[in-house]
Ligand SMILES: Nc1ncnc2c1ncn2[C@@H]1O[C@H](COP(=O)(O)OP(=O)(O)OP(=O)(O)O)[C@@H](O)[C@H]1O
């Protein structure tokens with residue numbers, strides 16, 4: 249098992265390197281002159297050349313990439329053009345808020361989707377099932393940012409239970425967390441239901457019943473553990489979606505998170521920050537998928553460790 | 555000793571699919587004494603598993619529906635029991651061994667977890683004791699290194715070993731009735747012989763009654779005291795195993811016996827088969843169910859279904875035998 253985990257983590261390294269290459273290439277080949285991005289359009293020839301030399305922009309691609317990846321490996325993501333601060337510091341300030349929204353969204357997803365999906369499967373074709381399934385259809389149809397705006401309007405503006413815009417305090421994260429959680433729960437509940445329906449037909453569920461176990465043990469122990477296996481992978485894949493959703497929500501709720509930082513930096517053409525934020529976001533998605541793989545192996549003993 | 559443990563009377567089971575009603579089992583009845591083995595034989599699709607599952611009350615309802623009859627276990631009608639009462643009977647008083655050892659065990663729990671939960675459920679044993687009892691059961695069904703097997707997952711065991719685990723689970727609480735639904739069909743011949751020996755031996759040891767279902771009359775002849783031959787949802791012949799085996803009366807039983815390969819048989823003699831296939835349960839509306847495949851079919855057979863009547867010591871459903 250430990251070997252399997254180690255292997256998954258080692259395999260992650262080439263993926264991360266490829267990711268840095270892609271991110272770097274995007275900015276290298278992006279239209280526009282990097283020197284004028286840094287110094288503005290009207291500079292003298294000397295200043296232009298000194299900046300070019302200072303940032304190594306006169307070197308070929310491969311040399312520049314090599315330098316880039318070395319500083320990334322040392323934890324240096326460059327300096328913000330606008331704020332003249334290390335990018336890594338700015339990201340460190342913003343990341344926790346985004347992660348908290350994501351985590352809250354995740355927890356809400358699970359707390360709603362698993363019971364709803366299981367009960368809908370067990371009570372297939374009853375009123376509860378139909379209600380759940382139409383609810384999820386609605387949840388899938390509504391975009392996250394729109395639900396966010398709706399929640400903001402109702403609970404913050406009308407009812408004043410939550411601050412309208414703010415400071416990144418925990419209280420302020422609840423509404424965006426719900427916006428992500430609810431829409432994500434919709435699609436997850438459908439997955440849980442269909443996975444559960446499939447498992448409930450299996451022979452081993454009939455065996456569990458034939459042993460005289462409580463129906464609860466049959467459903468929540470024997471069936472659910474099997475039904476969750478495909479859900480774990482799905483959740484790993486959904487993380488990118490959750491973080492993407494968080495970017496939009498941070499804007500709507502004016503929360504100073506990583507998504508907000510990225511969008512602001514794009515608008516102000518602060519490319520080192522965009523680059524850094526992009527790498528942190530993609531790395532966390534890669535990491536989440538590796539975690540999902542490991543969790544998958546923990547739940548399903550049939551996965552060969554090796 | 556001659557206590558009747560199970561009595562099934564005039565059992566009828568329909569499947570309601572869309573607006574069609576398919577009578578999968580119609581008027582089946584048999585009885586079982588304490589410690590006795592009843593064999594149920596018949597071709598695929600004749601309703602053996604449906605009958606077995608209805609005794610356990612494990613049929614999916616809907617689409618299944620009990621249309622008539624009663625199932626008396628120690629004098630009490632199981633069809634009238636509440637779900638909770640039935641749950642307490644399952645695994646403790648009646649248990650079942652299924653046809654498919656490869657898929658009947660839960661892939662994500664260890665063998666130990668799957669056996670010990672029976673002891674924890676029905677005998678309130680603490681986990682540790684339940685596990686040691688489980689190891690005992692595994693030793694009884696002759697699984698090598700039981701302690702190690704407890705920690706293994708089903709996919710690490712062969713089909714024969716898994717079926718042994720199923721048997722261990724079925725016998726855990728020393729039930730009074732075990733239903734074995736084609737326990738060896740999915741296994742190869744040598745493993746089949748071992749499993750049959752095992753069932754035979756354990757049955758005597760804990761003196762449980764067994765319903766042994768098979769499509770192979772030869773196997774049933776080895777293990778059963780009495781045998782019911784089923785065809786298209788009905789019992790067509792019923793009696794002591796040696797009588798049915800040595801003097802089959804119903805043309806279908808005769809056909810089944812002719813289809814058993816014989817070691818002494820000369821090579822160029824072709825195995826006799828029953829021509830045609832089993833009709834779908836609602837295909838034949840009147841007359842004898844076997845009329846489409848019978849060599850002795852008469853006018854009466856086509857229009858009127860024969861009743862199950864006493865003939866000698868057994869029962870037969872055939873106009874030709876009257
Ligand atoms: N879930 C179901 N839905 C509809 N019809 C069913 C269902 N289960 C069984 N049947 C019908 O009941 C009949 C009897 O099925 P059953 O499984 O009892 O056969 P069997 O004798 O056990 O055969 P086998 O030797 O293949 O196990 C079949 O003809 C089938 O059409």
Ligand SMILES: [Mg+2]
Nearest residue numbers: 602603653735
């Ligand atoms: Mg069957």
